[in-house]
Amino acid sequence: MNKLETALRDLSEMDRLNSIDSPVHRMSPLAKFLITIAYIAVTVSFDKYQLSNMLVMILYPAFMFSLSGIPVRTCFYKLRIVLPLVMAVGLFNPFLDRVPVMRIGSFVVTAGMISMVTLMLKGVFSLTASFLLVATTPMDCICAALRKLHVPSMLVTLLLLTYRYAGVLTEEASVMTDAYLLRAPGQKGVHISAWGSFLGQLLLRSMDRADDLYASMKLRGFSGEFAYAKDVKLSASDTVLMVLCIGAFILFRLVNIAGLLGSLFV
Amino acid sequence: MLEFRNVSFSYEKERPVISDLSFKIEEGETVGLIGANGAGKSTVMKLFLGLLMPDSGSILVDGKELTKEVLSDVRKALGFVLQDSDDQMFMPTVIDDMMFAPLNYGMSREEAEAKADEVLEKLGLTELKNRYNHRISGGEKRMAAIATILAMEPKVILMDEPTAALDPYNRRMVINTIKELPQTKVITSHDLDMIMDTCSRVILLSKGRVAADGPAEEILKDKDLLEANRMELPLRYYM
Ligand SMILES: Nc1ncnc2c1ncn2[C@@H]1O[C@H](COP(=O)(O)OP(=O)(O)O)[C@@H](O)[C@H]1O
Ligand SMILES: [Mg+2]
Numbered sequence: 001m002n003k004l005e006t007a008l009r010d011l012s013e014m015d016r017l018n019s020i021d022s023p024v025h026r027m028s029p030l031a032k033f034l035i036t037i038a039y040i041a042v043t044v045s046f047d048k049y050q051l052s053n054m055l056v057m058i059l060y061p062a063f064m065f066s067l068s069g070i071p072v073r074t075c076f077y078k079l080r081i082v083l084p085l086v087m088a089v090g091l092f093n094p095f096l097d098r099v100p101v102m103r104i105g106s107f108v109v110t111a112g113m114i115s116m117v118t119l120m121l122k123g124v125f126s127l128t129a130s131f132l133l134v135a136t137t138p139m140d141c142i143c144a145a146l147r148k149l150h151v152p153s154m155l156v157t158l159l160l161l162t163y164r165y166a167g168v169l170t171e172e173a174s175v176m177t178d179a180y181l182l183r184a185p186g187q188k189g190v191h192i193s194a195w196g197s198f199l200g201q202l203l204l205r206s207m208d209r210a211d212d213l214y215a216s217m218k219l220r221g222f223s224g225e226f227a228y229a230k231d232v233k234l235s236a237s238d239t240v241l242m243v244l245c246i247g248a249f250i251l252f253r254l255v256n257i258a259g260l261l262g263s264l265f266v
Numbered sequence: 267m268l269e270f271r272n273v274s275f276s277y278e279k280e281r282p283v284i285s286d287l288s289f290k291i292e293e294g295e296t297v298g299l300i301g302a303n304g305a306g307k308s309t310v311m312k313l314f315l316g317l318l319m320p321d322s323g324s325i326l327v328d329g330k331e332l333t334k335e336v337l338s339d340v341r342k343a344l345g346f347v348l349q350d351s352d353d354q355m356f357m358p359t360v361i362d363d364m365m366f367a368p369l370n371y372g373m374s375r376e377e378a379e380a381k382a383d384e385v386l387e388k389l390g391l392t393e394l395k396n397r398y399n400h401r402i403s404g405g406e407k408r409m410a411a412i413a414t415i416l417a418m419e420p421k422v423i424l425m426d427e428p429t430a431a432l433d434p435y436n437r438r439m440v441i442n443t444i445k446e447l448p449q450t451k452v453i454t455s456h457d458l459d460m461i462m463d464t465c466s467r468v469i470l471l472s473k474g475r476v477a478a479d480g481p482a483e484e485i486l487k488d489k490d491l492l493e494a495n496r497m498e499l500p501l502r503y504y505m
Contacts, residue, residue, distance in 0.1 A: 015358035015398055138358070164356045212353035215317050219346050220418060221338075221370030 014078075017070055017135040024068035024132075029141035030148055031238040035245045036133045040126045042249040048115040054122070056257045060245070061128045068136050075131050086127055090119030139163050144226040153224035165210055172205050267293040267422060267450050268314060273323035275313060275474075283309050284474040286323070291452065296444075298461035298482060299454040301471035302496035307454035308349065310471070311424050314452075315346055328421065342371060345420030345449075349427045351411040355399040360391075360410045363399065367418035378417075385416045389443060405436025412443060422450045429457045458500040462486050470495060 018025070024032075039060055046054040065072050076083065097112030133142070143156045176198065180190055190198055234242075251257075268291040275284040283306050291297050299307050312318045313325055316337045325332040327340045348354040357363040361382055368378035386392045394402065394410055402410065408428065415423060428444065429437045437460070444451065444464045455461055461468060461482065468485045470478040472495045478485050485491065489499050 018358070140357075168352060209350075209353060212348060212350065213356055215312075215315075216346075216348055216354045216356065217366075219315060219317075219341050219344070220367035220414075221342065222366075223338075223370070225370075227369045227372070 014135050015138075017074070018138050020069055020136075022068045022136070024064055024136045027136075027241070028232060028234050028238040029137045030145040030232045030234055031242045032133055032137055033142060033145045033149075035242055036129050038246045038249055039129045042253050043122055043125045043129075045253065046118065046122065048118050049111060051114050051118045051121075052258045053252075053256045054118060056252050057125055057249075059252075060249070061125065061132060064129075064132045064136075068132065070132070070135055075128060075135070079127060079131060082127065083124065086123035087120050089123055090116035093119065140226055141232060144232045147226055148232050156226075157224055161210065161214060165206075165213065168209055168213070169202075169206055172209065173202055176202060176205075267291055267295075267328060268452065269326040270310070270313075271324045271326065273313065273320045273325060275309065275318060275320050282474060284313070284320075287475060288323075289469055289476055289479060291450065293450055294448075295467060296451040296453070296465045298465035298468045299452055299471060300456060300458065300461060300468055300497065301454075301477075302456065305471040305495075306474045307471060308426055309474075311346065311426055311452070311454065314424060315344055316340060342418070343421045345415035345418055345423045347411055347415050347423065347425040347428060349430060351404070351407040354411045354414065355407060358398060360394045360397050360399060360402070360413070363410070363414045364417040366414070371418070381419075382413075382417050385413050389413055389416075405432055405439065408432060408436065408440060409443065412440070416447075420449065422452070423447060425451065425453045427455050427457075428453060429455065429460045456497060458486055458492075458497065459502060462500050462502070 039057075043054070043057050046057075065075070093116040094110060094112040097110060097115060099111040100108045101111050101114065102109045139160060143160050146156045146159070147153060177190060180194070180198070181187065184191070270287050270289050273284055273287045274282060276282045287310070299310060301307050309318065313320060314327065314332075316332055328343055330336050330340065332340055355363050357366055361379070364382035364385065365375070365378040368381055369375065373381070383392075383395070386395055389409060389412070391406075391409055391413055394406060394413075397406075399407065399410070412425075412428070425444070428440050432440060437457075441460055441463050444453065451464075453461065453464060465482050468478070468480065468482045469476060470485060470491070477495050478488075478491055486500055487503055489503075492499060
């Protein structure tokens with residue numbers, strides 16, 4: 001197995017984490033899904049200079065990690081190929097926005113640095129929240145929750161197939177890479193001149209396999225409904241929890257909790 | 267039980283894959299569908315399952331002509347073991363996969379799990395129940411794939427190259443399992459020794475037509491016939 005394949009595979013193999021038993025795992029998938037969406041929406045909506053206000057949003061993932069028994073380390077390890085991409089978003093801000101805002105010793109903190117950190121944290125927080133959802137909820141249940149929210153069955157099926165298929169696709173890509181490299185000794189990767197036919201082949205092979213996979217689902221009675229997902233009904237306690245969480249997010253957004261706490265001690 | 271009546275089919279125009287094919291399989295029979303690579307064996311299976319529709323002619327399953335309207339009933343009666351188990355086992359664990367069809371057909375979770383347990387017990391695979399599909403060996407996966415199909419209680423089982431890419435031990439396991447199954451079975455393969463062990467009747471396909479149809483012992487001993495169709499005698503007939 002080559003490196004990329006191991007990394008992608010780690011990402012797609014959430015099943016092991018799904019099988020832990022914890023209060024978070026037992027929560028209704030629908031409630032978890034809605035809370036996650038609300039969390040991401042609120043996190044992203046912070047102004048790019050509101051770093052201190054936003055920091056309090058870390059409470060939610062922290063709380064979920066401790067309740068679910070999923071190690072933070074696992075999360076960042078699995079996300080290791082996606083995180084740098086998300087972090088890269090704010091990278092140029094310090095160069096573009098050099099207005100000084102404060103001074104720590106002889107170090108000048110500029111507005112650009114603050115907005116860079118805010119953007120990076122927005123990415124990391126959102127990604128972590130999505131990870132927590134996927135790690136504690138089987139994909140089928142997320143799909144069933146989406147259907148409950150009247151997302152078209154076509155889209156949901158597509159999501160499910162993509163998820164299922166990610167493993168097969170990376171395997172296919174890795175077999176092809178290996179076959180290529182065996183006949184191209186001394187090369188570090190697939191040479192750019194072969195990319196066209198390489199990707200074309202990969203696409204064709206993937207389509208064939210996806211076809212078989214979908215056939216196998218249809219042949220066993222799959223019609224776009226997620227009969228096999230555990231019930232996605234909202235219980236009273238799920239609803240209360242959901243209202244509390246979303247209420248807290250909105251509060252965090254509107255009130256500067258960190259500043260408030262700070263002012264208590266001054 | 268299963269019948270092809272003058273069926274023709276092609277993937278691309280002017281390159282017929284199945285040409286005016288007719289044959290009939292009775293309830294309880296185990297039929298080996300043999301032929302060289304590209305003879306059209308997998309295509310015949312896909313036609314039975316309604317994954318492909320014939321260009322002309324008709325296909326009958328359980329007395330019903332295969333049309334869009336009866337497709338879901340027909341599919342419920344047919345269990346298809348795919349050539350590549352990776353494409354078949356798409357749920358995280360073996361038990362999830364086994365419950366997939368029963369739940370889709372309206373069984374409760376308890377019933378579906380009981381059904382799956384019963385099948386696993388019968389095949390001696392209880393150890394696989396909670397294993398992850400991507401962590402079991404090729405042989406185990408093939409057996410698990412057969413188990414997922416049995417859990418949907420089909421009347422007919424279609425198997426596409428069930429012993430392909432298995433080591434001798436796992437191949438033997440699959441053969442013994444096939445022999446135990448009471449359902450009507452259609453098995454494609456060019457593993458003629460396996461066909462000899464499991465099937466009483468053989469249909470030999472060549473370029474989308476029936477080249478021979480008869481008792482397994484007769485056809486599989488006919489060196490000239492097999493060689494004319496790019497196949498070899500089962501090993502046991504080499505002296
Ligand atoms: N999806 C497809 N598109 C075009 N041609 C195909 C397709 N699948 C199979 N064929 C062709 O149809 C013929 C029969 O294929 P198949 O039924 O898979 O044979 P077998 O299973 O006996 O090896 C082959 O010549 C093959 O190239
Ligand atoms: Mg085939």
